[in-house]
Amino acid sequence: MASNGFGQTFRFTTWGESHGPAIGCVVDGCPPGIALAEEDLQIWLDKRRPGQSRFTTQRREPDSVRILSGVFEGQTTGTPIGLVIENVDQRSRDYSKIADRFRPGHADYTYWKKYGIRDYRGGGRSSARETAMRVAAGGIARKVLGDGVSIRGALVRIGEKRVDRTRWDWDAVGANPFFCPDAAAAEEWADYLDAVRKAGSSVGAVIEIVAEGVPAGLGEPVYGKLDGDLAAAMMSINAVKGVEIGDGFASAAKRGEDAHDEMAPDDDGGVAFLSNNAGGVLGGISSGQPVVARFAVKPTSSILLPRRGVTEAGEAVEIVTTGRHDPCVGIRAVPVGEAMMALVLADHLLRHRAQNG
Amino acid sequence: MASNGFGQTFRFTTWGESHGPAIGCVVDGCPPGIALAEEDLQIWLDKRRPGQSRFTTQRREPDSVRILSGVFEGQTTGTPIGLVIENVDQRSRDYSKIADRFRPGHADYTYWKKYGIRDYRGGGRSSARETAMRVAAGGIARKVLGDGVSIRGALVRIGEKRVDRTRWDWDAVGANPFFCPDAAAAEEWADYLDAVRKAGSSVGAVIEIVAEGVPAGLGEPVYGKLDGDLAAAMMSINAVKGVEIGDGFASAAKRGEDAHDEMAPDDDGGVAFLSNNAGGVLGGISSGQPVVARFAVKPTSSILLPRRGVTEAGEAVEIVTTGRHDPCVGIRAVPVGEAMMALVLADHLLRHRAQNG
């Protein structure tokens, strides 16, 4: 049934396949009177764009977004915003090799079982190409949140390698092809990922998204919790297998006295938390602390090493991917994760306003 | 806004606070003609019921569920099923100690910031008492899924202790107070948790839920993915800080050739997977393999050790919990996690049928 939209009050609905003529989305429920131009979205799309280093797919897509409705004389009007990006570099010439077979790790088999038909060109709807529209919609969400909210993401793990958190530097993130906040690690990662790539293999990654400036009070118990919606949002990104908030899985190993953030009066008569193990969410509602979400991305499914698969006819087949691919799809998931954080927060900002004025 | 319901076609909506007269829920969209009696729900509620061992809260609640609508002559009619459980052991006598203060780890502060008012008795709406209704609704969901689908949960980690997966025995789960699938570990855990309890502390846990017999094809890309909805479902459970599917976070450290499940023809002309790293979900759609979800529960927030908190008036205060509590809330989360798995699967079974017949 209808499942290609996300959000309640600020809702976006995407359409399009990897190798169709275009992809697009509708952003519905955007407040009126917000200055918005295509450049405001393009800056985020450019961060996600493929082919910017040897570590991401070589598909050449300018990913130029057009705003076709909902903006008048430079401002949002409150009516739905239609966005379209043309697919330029589809290269759908030859898919005969995969048209009739199910590749390990891909959604080929499950789409076929579900729908009885699938657009096999580049993965069709299951392609990460869809995430371009999340990034574009996320640009609008950032405008809704305003300058007071900052959303930044970083790769904190790639395969066996992790960042050293004592060297965390947000400025480093934009200065290497990995969105890595640890400049020293990034250099090491380049060699590591080159070796992975040359071996025809791939690796997974962990991405951390931090939203600062989020007001306390966002999130709706019990089935519209902020962390519940973030979990759904992040898990819906291609290849994601796990999501955690704050301490996440590490909290399972903790004792109560180490796990919970103590409080003290702050200087303004308010409350200061003495730590942020909770990742900014208590009882499903933002606490005013930074909202911290982390998600795990599995290794790219398309690799050059031969893998055992099956054809539609039920025959065993060896599958080797020969086309372009990302040795670590997790890298380009960073701007996507940022976008999903922005989209969830914008939706909850409006939802909170609905009920609580 | 309205956020106390979950599910699209098979939807349940809960209401009630820890210390109000009753809690309840409405299950809407249940198919007609299913044999259903209160006993079918009570068996699951009995698994979750508090006070069954010294390791869970001593609150005495029979948790007797009543079906008030939607069932006629022993069968569901397709109309909404109203369920109610009376709160018997509220003990709301003395909450003066916490009425005006924010306890660390609890939702006191965030509810107050969001709504400007909160029912402080036993945590009000933020209490895990709400999960009783999930378990009851989950009993109906199991009926919708039918006998072909088996859903079982187990505690795989408690604080620093993990199960030995080579000793996994589903029969052991019901034979110890921890839902532990490793009988040897369970004995060790009893001592461990006694020590935690006597120290006035608490620990976290990891729960694993496995659904077998799930047909291939459930889940709706891209924002109604089966794993996306499972993530939202599990994260919405009280105290949960992380969710993963299949290999989950471990997949981030893997290489492509180790991460993806190869396939081979099976004996019936179908497809057999040679492993289940994916946890039964590919591209957001079930593959026919067991669906495996895992979630992390933080340590119980209420502990006997003094912690720093703040009053509504903005004054520093030391907070010590003196009432009954669970040293590990994760234990009773096992039947809740099972219920959420059942609820998500039942919803998706009907959603799939809507679109695909």
Add this chain to the structure above:
Amino acid sequence: MASNGFGQTFRFTTWGESHGPAIGCVVDGCPPGIALAEEDLQIWLDKRRPGQSRFTTQRREPDSVRILSGVFEGQTTGTPIGLVIENVDQRSRDYSKIADRFRPGHADYTYWKKYGIRDYRGGGRSSARETAMRVAAGGIARKVLGDGVSIRGALVRIGEKRVDRTRWDWDAVGANPFFCPDAAAAEEWADYLDAVRKAGSSVGAVIEIVAEGVPAGLGEPVYGKLDGDLAAAMMSINAVKGVEIGDGFASAAKRGEDAHDEMAPDDDGGVAFLSNNAGGVLGGISSGQPVVARFAVKPTSSILLPRRGVTEAGEAVEIVTTGRHDPCVGIRAVPVGEAMMALVLADHLLRHRAQNG
């Protein structure tokens, strides 16, 4: 699927059958901090209560509503409000006469065709008894709207008889058993309806609901228009066959120069409309004028005159209703229509606030 709830941000979900132990509803999304007691709802339920004159059903139901959650120390908390009314006078002793047959005008046949099973006692879920919960929920909606919004309903037609609009007097509405705003007509209607009743027949009615004090700006083009949602709300009331806004069907016969409300500056620098043919809605958005909705109710289906029906076994059968019934169900639809107006407006007030602050 799940269709027993109404509203987006302010949403209520009802459950219960005519002859079950109770009926109830959950009101989700109510703003916090609103003073609310059971009496606030009871006053509206008392208006709808059966058996208050010889012109409505003699079923004796006190319709005492209980608030089971969502209110703490006399104020709403923002969490879901659970409401329950016990069924007292079910008299389900003898339904053998209708258990196996489809009565003309009733939903017996269609429920059976849809679900393959039906609770035949008093119409089960299709009974107008469900509307009691709308009225209770509507009482909460009125609180959300506040004293500045006035919602009143009246019967403007009963069978062949209409009110004389030149004699319209809102005070008359409460002074006769018909909610008739024309005192002279009400006297005439008593004789008329007595004759209908004695003949064992029934008649239809038209109800008009007027909301004053509604701010301009409520309603969301294009599929959440205020009039679109009002149409859905009113049409969902039992036995309703038509809904119109403002001039409604009469506007089809008009010319442009007579149909549209001209405007002039008002004394406060705003806009005054010179008429209200639009019924307070333009382009799906409230204009600040009174919102006027009208709906037609068909004659009561249960009559004492013999009618041709069919049994489940497919045999022709003559059907005569012998039990208590309303000679004009439209009468008690007045408070229900008021409630639905309140519910739609409260929802849109919050929806508007979500997007537009």
Add this chain to the structure above:
Amino acid sequence: MASNGFGQTFRFTTWGESHGPAIGCVVDGCPPGIALAEEDLQIWLDKRRPGQSRFTTQRREPDSVRILSGVFEGQTTGTPIGLVIENVDQRSRDYSKIADRFRPGHADYTYWKKYGIRDYRGGGRSSARETAMRVAAGGIARKVLGDGVSIRGALVRIGEKRVDRTRWDWDAVGANPFFCPDAAAAEEWADYLDAVRKAGSSVGAVIEIVAEGVPAGLGEPVYGKLDGDLAAAMMSINAVKGVEIGDGFASAAKRGEDAHDEMAPDDDGGVAFLSNNAGGVLGGISSGQPVVARFAVKPTSSILLPRRGVTEAGEAVEIVTTGRHDPCVGIRAVPVGEAMMALVLADHLLRHRAQNG
């Protein structure tokens, strides 16, 4: 908030303004494996296309629809279908005359009050141009319903003129510029509407939509009733002020024995209704009889006669429309009403299947 989509399982979301570069929609939840080409949609768009007679607006729009996703090798894939129509004849050269003023009968004032900003060119989002996407989406809905369901619409009233139902001929509908099922009336209407047009005025209309072949069982009590959703669907069409099902408002004047459709066994062991006063819906569920909906359209708001309006600055102003317009917007509402009927039925077909298999 997000209100530009309609439907639950089969859902479409539209975007676009009268004078933007394009309009579009996303159809989400369409079953897979349905043969679909642009021509399947174009035939319905051509019926609605403006400028086909002197009785509709002279705006020249080819309304060529493109399918940009969701169809692969001629079949739907189950993924969202993106549709786009370019606006060709926007003529947005000179809107200075209406940019700062509120026209009677239009949504100028209410959009401005709601959003504080409006695209005044051709009415922006409030233009009936949006209905082109409904017609396109409706073409897909017809495919979902299949050949067994026939949906036809006709104009049964235009201003003071009505059809003679004894002369009803569906074949006549396509043979005159009014979708009039009474060939004799159509000739008379031409003269009548010419006079209206030459007088610079406009008239309203009533449209009747009949769906035959609808299976019994569609519709979901109590807030997803088939007639409730039809009411919302029809009322959401521009300029509609009333909706009725079957006898509609006429039923208010009837007696019980005349209002309800008696039943008799049919030849196949089923049930035959002896009349169709109910318009094919009982208790919100289709009965298997033709579903009959009727809606009233007010006269075109833009007329050549001077009308009193107000400027944004709050000054009185005389408003005369000089551009192209339809003397009766109701005419082109016929294919739109058909589309909305198809969209509601397709959604309910899938919803029914979800719950009832």
